[in-house]
Structures are given as structure tokens and as C-alpha cells.
Amino acid sequence: MGYTVFYLSAIVIVPLSMIFFNTIPMGWEPFVNAVTAPRVLASYKLSFSTAFFAALFDALAGLLTAWVLVRYRFPGREFLDALVDLPFALPTAVAGICFATLYSPNGWLGEILTRWNLQIINTPTGIVIALIFIGFPFVVRTIQPVLEEVEQEIEEAAHCLGATRLQTFKKIILPHLFPALLTGVTLAFARGIGEYGSVIFIAGNLPMKTEIAPLMIMSKLDQFDYAGASAVALVLLCISFSMLLVLNAVQEWQQKEYRS
């Protein structure tokens, strides 16, 4: 217990509380002004919406990938399994540069898209693509162990009782996976809000259009507006924290129902 508190303080609580203390001297009015400036509000909106859509897409893609990795045995499966972790391991700036070159008007994909008059780079869509990449392993890695836990027998039992594959998935497997899926998606979402490195290269950072919230913090720091940066950061922190709280509450409620 003592150790847990110590490490938690040293690693998490103390650094995060600095944001709080940095913001206090600012006073209420400048704080409100800083966090409700139109550019800042636009960046919040952008960060949350792109992270949300990316997480949603990750939910589908992650579920499918986890399913294939758990249920099917094929050559190269282990390689694929290792590949899932790549977004974790890769410096996010590297990912950012990859996306930027891929989708730039003379990149492989960018060239094709330009021909169709589609633009990915410098748009929110580009941000979503980067965030999908970053959030993907969270979903796969949280679902995988739970899916492995679902015995074949459970499905066989459902089939014997007359259920189609779709019914079995909908009524038996999905409810089973739901808590893990929720955790994975929330983690991907939270990560998406905070993601910086991989996004800024592809986003183009046009004010009011493709400026994400972490970028606002960086640009305020660049202008030596430390208090303003802390203020924006504090809001992000509060939102992330409350999201995790809600997630925990939902899971608690889910678990309580069928255990105890």
C-alpha cells in the first residue's frame, strides 16, 4: 500500500498537480478567457470529434482483427500479432511523417486521391486516420484476452439451441466482449485526444480548422504563455480524468450485475 501510494504520487500525481498549481496564480477571469478563446474552443471540438470517430472505427477494426488473431490459425499469424503493437512502439513523430508523405499530393496515396479531388492532408479526415493508427492496438489488446476466454463450447451450445451465427455473436459473444471493448475504445479515445506527434504533420495546423488541443498548448508555450498553456492543459486533464471515471463506473455497474 505504502509503495503504491509512493509510486503513484511520484509518477502520476505530483507531475499532474503541477499543472494545477501553475494555473492557480492566473486568476479566474484570465483562465476562463484563455480556455474559451475561439481558437482554443475550436481545437477542443476538433480533438474530441476526431478522437471519437477514430475510436469508433478502431472498435470495428480492432474487434475484427482480434477475432481473426484469436480464432484462425494461419501462417504469419504471429508476425501479424506482433505488428499490432507497432503503433505503441513507434515514435509517434515517425508515424506522423509516414502519413504526411503517404497522403501528400505527390505521395503514393495522395496522388491517387488528388486525381479524384480528395484531400486528406490538412483536413480533419487526415487527423482521424492518424488517430485510428495510434488507437488501434488499445482495442485489439484489450479484446484479445477476453475473446480467448470464450470457449468454443459456448458457441456450440448456442448453435445446438438453434441460434444462427449472427444471433450467437449478437446475444452471446458481444455482451461478453462489451466491457473489454468499452475499455479499449475509451483508451483509444483518451489517447486520441492527447496525441500530438503523429497528428501535427498530417493536420497542417490551420487555425480554427485543423489545430488540435495539444497543439494549442505547444503554441502557447512557444509564446512563453506558460499560464495559458497550463490552463488549456488543465481542461484536457479534467476531461480525460472524468472520462476514465465514467468508464470505471460503467464497468462497475456491468460487473455487479452478474457477479457478486
Added chain:
Amino acid sequence: MGIELQNITKTFGEYKAIDNLSLNIASGDLIALLGPSGCGKTTLLRIIAGLEMADSGKIILENKDTTNLPPRKKNVGFVFQHYALFRRLTVFENVAFGLKVLPLRERPSRSEIRDKVEHLLKLVQMDWALKRYPSQLSGGQRQRVALARALAVNPRVLLLDEPFSALDAKVRQELRRWLRKLHDEIHVTSIFVTHDQEEALELADKIVVINKGRIEQQGTPQEVYDHPANAFVYNFLGNVNVFHGRIHNGKVSLGNHHVDAPDDLKNIEEKPSQTFVRPHEIGISRIRSNDNDLAGTIREVRLLGGQIGLNLECEGLDGPIEAEIPRELFINLQLEKGVQVFVTINRVRVFTGDYEI
């Protein structure tokens, strides 16, 4: 006919799990598929349920050819060894599942489902647990819920895959008797797989002994136990002493000891034989009652509930033999380790095949 299996064959790679097996089961019977692990009995059950596809052969359930139907169309109730209950659903929802997934026009109304589920849960004595989750129940209770769930869809046949093997001895006994009683009430053609001969003997109307993907023998428990068709069946149904020897001019040798050969083997001049004696068919006394008795020494005494197990070293026999005598006799004769006794071998079964244990 309840279940007709015609020439079923199933191989896994090189391994022949089911070898051209045919079997007929009368409607309403409770059948035990008995065999050692790996003999193919579970595979056979899964083939009947459609969970496994046979390489060749036909499966006819209640006069309907179901060979090529997927499991969900077979209308078979399957009870798994480890229950396979839906953990996220309550007991009520588990049992109702089979009814709720029916196509809309066949699906009973909400209240009909409710009545049916409650009736079934009453039948398995689990009606107090409607709102519980499987994790809140004991193993025996879970298996009863699983049974109710399988029965909810009015299955043509009920298949149980080692239904009691995950339970402890006491619960297993209880549930066995209870299942027998339940079957007498509902009369659905049922097959259960087991490797426990006691379970098969106690529970089944008929026993089908399987080994290496083939049927060794089938018949009522009485028939199979009293007239085993071959050495494998004899050996598999209960504890047994085995003597390897020869038949020679109407006599069977057990080591240096000889007994009369059974009538059907009297005419054999000379052949290697295996002689089987059940432990409880060995008589023990303090005095020699006839010339054929063997002198022996008790080397070990074991308590087996109502019986006492004795490990004896006998003059003229190659190895030690096992005997079981009633506790009362054990006390009356004042037996203990090291005591000299006389051993009467009452009943032997002799097989001349080349079967090996």
C-alpha cells in the same frame, strides 16, 4: 427408431476416430456410450449433434435424415461436460435462449416462454434461481440448468457429453439418480457419454461399449456385465485379475495352478489364453475347503467402503492378486496383514483372443 447411425466413419488426419460404426437406438431409451478416453465416444456424440461432420455414413434421428443438417437445424439437445452456460445471461435467460432465437413466426409469445422456462426449471429443481447468474451456482446446479436449457427446444434427442465428470463424487451420485428419474418422466431418447463403468451400469437402459472407434458390445447393463463379449469389455467393466497362461486339454493354467476350462473352450487342444477373475468372485477362508484351493498370504488390506480389498500373494501364481470380501467376513475371520488364508477361485472367464492389456 430413435437414433439410427449407419456406417459412420470419421478420421482426423491419419487417426481413425470412428471406424465404420452402425448403431440403432430405440425411441425413449437412455443409452450409455462407454469407453476409455480417446476411444471416439465424444466424437460420435458430436457427429450426431452435427458439431462434427462424419466423413461418410448416415445419421437418422426420429426417422428424419439429418446427416447434412447444421447443428442449429438438427434439433438436438446437447449438454456439455463443462456446462457451457452463457455467463452474461441469467438462469432464466439461459433456458429461454433456445426459444428466443426461433424465427419470429415460430417463436412462442413472451408469456408462453415464461411458462415453459418456469416449468423446465421446476423440473430440474432450479426454479428458485431464475434471476441468478451461472457464476453464482454450484457445478451440479449449473449442469441442471444446462439440462433445462437443452430441453427447452423440445429436442428430438438429448446428448450428454460426460455430464457428471466435472462434479465431485457425492454430487455425481445424486445427479445420476436424479437424471434417471427425470428420464423416466420425460422419455426423450438420450445418449450419454462416460468413461465411468459404474455410471453406465447404474444409469443406462442399454450400454454400448466402444473401443478404438468400434463397438465392442452392446446390451443391457446386466448382459454386458455378466456376459462380456470379449476381454476388452470384461476388463473395462470393473476391476479384474488377469492371468496369462494356456488352455490345455480342457484345463486352464493360471501359473502353476489349473482350473477347468469353460464348456465352450473344452475342446481346444492347446492355445494361449487369458483368464479373468473379478476381485469379488474370489473366496477367502481360514481352512482349506477343497484340493483346488490355493494357499496365500495377505500382503495388504484396503478399506473400500463396505468392502475390504485384499492384496494376496498365492502359491503357484506369478503375481499378486486382488480380492474383495464383505467387511463382516473380514471381521469374522479375524484377518490382518500377514495372515495365511486359502483362496478359492469361484468363477473365471477365459478368452483366447490375442487381445492385450
